[in-house]
Amino acid sequence: MADRIDFYFDFSSPYGYFASTRIEALASELGCEAHWHPILLGPMFKATGAAPLLETPLKGDYSRHDMLRTARLDQIPFHVPEPFPIATVAAARITLYAQGLRPALGIEFAKRAFKAYYVDNVHIGDAENALRIAQAVGLDIDDTREAIASDAIKAQLRSENEAAMARGVFGSPFIFVDDEPFWGFDRLDTIRRFVQNPG
């Protein structure tokens, strides 16, 4: 049992996508709610000196293989999208804007945006593509286009990213179960074991 889950993800993270397909079930299992937080890995990678996964020698080849294997073993629809990685600022801002209207709407957008990119090969780094997904979940496309160009939403994303880093977030997915941090899709079982035995 837990009081809350905070789920941090970048739309450009395949393992973040994998986690997005499981986080609601995990929250139900733990009897709590999952709060979704879109983040931008760019500033975090600058802090940790990390490089984009697939561009890293040795690690890139392994990661591509591991993503495909993980999707297969966990039966998650997935392909390595092209282009990859992408700028996810538009999708992240739309998520925040939708959450501001209604939290569940933000989650619905995020799920569809993940699926569009990793299953249907829609380039969600293109703001217009991301806006069409917003429209599909019921947002007004013109209001949303205006909102994500506003200083308010830009400042909100920046400050939420800073707050995430201040809390220790440096990768995607990054999950807090109450105050306990877990990095990586491969930590979902660890979360279950931790909750049984919090020490």
Added chain:
Amino acid sequence: MADRIDFYFDFSSPYGYFASTRIEALASELGCEAHWHPILLGPMFKATGAAPLLETPLKGDYSRHDMLRTARLDQIPFHVPEPFPIATVAAARITLYAQGLRPALGIEFAKRAFKAYYVDNVHIGDAENALRIAQAVGLDIDDTREAIASDAIKAQLRSENEAAMARGVFGSPFIFVDDEPFWGFDRLDTIRRFVQNPG
């Protein structure tokens, strides 16, 4: 079932130590033998641009916490040693030398060296400390001291490290089940699932 396991580890890797406590049981479970390969992460980190774990901003704090949590949940005796990380070239060369005499002797040395560092706080980066562990498993201390200073063993470690990188190894623990690569202690369950469902 599998034909063989290749287990690559750096003595300065806590997750490598964790894996060393489980790899023989995994090999038995899969009905094969585990071949132990001491490696040096230094040249690999140079290739991938990785930094020593605990020195990385954000990631360092998380990793320290995760190591302790992993040890606790998996009931593996462990503390974060001081100093950390250390040069592991002496311990790696002793392992190769002992394996050359008898493979099981190399494994026995490696297990004791891991325990000395992560449980008993013996600084195995100091060659004399590593040599005393060699002596404790039945190696002649003077022969071993001479062997690890020889050009032959230096060249062997270098070429084995290069062969590991050529195979795709870039971290510790790194495990091949036949030709399938797995990086990280948190992939042991993935190995079991993969072997059941190799695709």
